[in-house]
Amino acid sequence: MSTTFLQIHPEDNILVALQELRQGHPITFNGDTFPLTAKISAKHKFALKDFKPEDPILMYGNLIGKATTFIAKGETITIENVVHASSDYSVGKQQSEWIAPDVSKWKDRTFIGYHRADGSVGTANHWLVIPMVFCENRNVNVLRDALLDSLGYSTSKEYLVDAEVLVSKYKAGASKEELMAATIIKTPEEIKENRTFPNVDGIKFLTHDGGCGCDRGDSDTLCNLLAGYITNPNVAGATILSLGCQNAQVKILTDAIAKRDPNFSKPLHILEQQKSKSERHFMEDAVKQTFLGLIEANKVKRESAPLSKLTLGLECGGSDGFSGISANPALGYTSDLLVALGGATVLAEFPELNGVEQELINRCETAENAEKFATLMRAYSDRAIAIGSGFENNPSPGNIKDGLITDAMKSAGAAKKGGTSLVKDVLEYTEPVTKKGLNLLCTPGNDVESTTGLAGSGCNIIAFTTGLGTPTGNPVTPTIKISSNNALSERMKDIIDFNAGTIITGEDTIASKGEELLEYIIEVASGSIVPAAVRLDQNDFIPWKRGISL
Incomplete structure (x- = not known):
């Protein structure tokens, strides 16, 4: 990987700046050298060729937009010169084979969880x-x-004042001196122990x-x-x-x-x-x-359980221009590992799958699931259009500021959380996960509505990637926050649990970080590590009223 820019897919006609690049900086790519026409901020994209109006813009090998004006080679791709566009899709021949990653090192691994009468195992109680x-x-x-x-x-408090200590001592006849000497402050650790x-x-x-x-x-x-x-x-x-x-x-x-x-x-x-x-x-x-x-x-006490009892929710929020090339594909690799180990993973947020529908349709193991996914996506899109708020309105101001300028661009990166495995089931909102392997769950792109839905469908752990930072958590399912970049991990270390930014700086690969993340998930599932969202009592719960929520 270049330390300054990246072509994500060989068919892409735009490049991603991995660090801030000055105006005039020479870009050498595939034997061609050209200067940047303006300063390019890290996470943003620039043209690899001259574009005329209506020319397609490709990223992740997908159509993510069209040029609205002439764009010169080396010019920044922005909302002023590009508009959202995505490819159409249809149900056809389904993919039947998948080459799973090597999981031999985890085949005998377990986590320590709470066994239920229905055969499921909790990561919390x-x-x-x-x-x-x-x-x-x-x-x-x-x-x-x-x-x-x-x-x-009350473990989210920095301390608890226990006035009952004074009351009991007073009733027992304690002196003023004894009352002043009494310990009435309890730390979170002491509260938990008691x-x-x-x-x-x-x-x-x-x-x-x-x-x-x-x-x-x-x-x-x-x-x-x-x-x-x-x-x-x-x-x-x-x-x-x-x-x-x-x-x-x-x-x-x-x-x-x-x-x-x-x-x-x-x-x-x-x-x-x-x-x-x-x-x-x-x-x-x-x-x-x-x-x-x-x-x-x-x-009920924690007991050993196979990794196949894990149902991992795949979530992202506050995404940035690095999310789709670091945290999301690393989580996707983790998803593939867990699927290969007999576990279940769940990819949600249907508005953030716009533009990658065909890939996911092809990966559906059955034509029935492919048709169900296509129908749900079209119905969601039609409802959004009917109220004047199509999928193109999904990227937030924060997304756009940090390089995600169209919904299809955002979606192509968000879908990387689902790895490469076959889609075993497609679920409507609130439908329970019943099949091992990768599931698609219809939820909004709204972070809390989506995580609320993931837990409601049976996820016993959630991995949540972010590039901008978010305090979102869930009341019942431990939620692990994964940073897409080093700066966020350092700046918001109080809410970030795991850093994938070292993929951007070249210290790690997607595979090595995905393996490291699986180890981290096992520790969280066993109660050995308590993620920040749990420590901080971030118990976000918003049921989705089935109107349009992007």
Whole structure:
């Protein structure tokens, strides 16, 4: 790899600047030398040939845009001279073979997880408190205030002031001097050590603004999503608070749970406020039943499990011009390794697959899945166009500023997270992962809506690449943040877990970084490493209302 620029695919007619290049800098490529017509910032692209208006712009070997004006060789590719364009696609002959990477060094590796009755294995052990409707959010917050500190789950705080120490000493007759000498500050480590239920990693509260006053389809979808969280292998059980009259009825939820797991046996405590004597009695029952549920959850301990029990969500957010050539392909290599080991991986964010549909269609193992993917993509695109917001509006201002100027360019890099393996299944939003191998899951490009969907479909760990940095996490699924560049890893070290920027600077290859990432994932899955999003209590949960969200 050149230290100054890169051609990603041999058919590309633009190059990527790997560092800032001055105006006039001579570029020598394939025996030709030409000067840059302007300063090119790192991560941005410049023309490898002269372009006339309407000429195709190729990157990753894909059509990612068309020239809108004359562009000279060596000129910067920008939103002023290029517009989004992508290739059409159709269902044809499916790819039937895939050459898997060598995974012999991991064939006997295991992780230490929580085994569930349905055969799945969790990488964490959480109890959920869930409202069926937004009317119950306040009561959920009362439960949060009642349980977190008293049971030792306020680990996101730098410290906790335990005034109960003073109260107990005062009642025992302590002197002023003894009270002043008492230790009342607890560190996060001390809080965790003193948890009432040491085998329960957390109590998570999934407040939302849905469940009623909306399209019935949205409330049904919400019930299916919540069923996905309750049956997620990282969840031990749940407390459900229902008002009673809402669209999102408890029976819809329990039917969705039974569909996912006909032999469902996790503790599930359902309380309906409109049947209670009073709010005081309702909340008293909720606290007591949750406490009893936590007793059961605490009986589960980590035990050895094969890597095939991992279901890895593949996510990106705050992407930059390096994401598609460092963090994303490294994660794609990890995905291929895990698939070869019998695990499952899940590629989401359908608006960020625009322009690479044909490649993914060809990789679908069956014509049925190829047709389902094509249908979902076209329906999503048509809905976006109908409200005047096509896929071309997906790149954010931050994406554009850092070199991702069209949706097809962004998508071609984002799809690299899915590696090269065959697509085993295509899932609608909230559908559970049931097949090993690579799955495609229909979610928006919105980071939190997408990670919310990944966990709801059963992912027990999420790998999240970023070039600009984001604090996004998930309540039940450990989320690993992977930086595309060294500068981000250094600047936001409090939220970045793993750095793929050394691929850009030449110290690592995509394969070596992908292998290193798999080792890191195994440690996180075993609880040996706690990723930043978990340490910082970044419990982002936004159900997707099935309108257009890019």
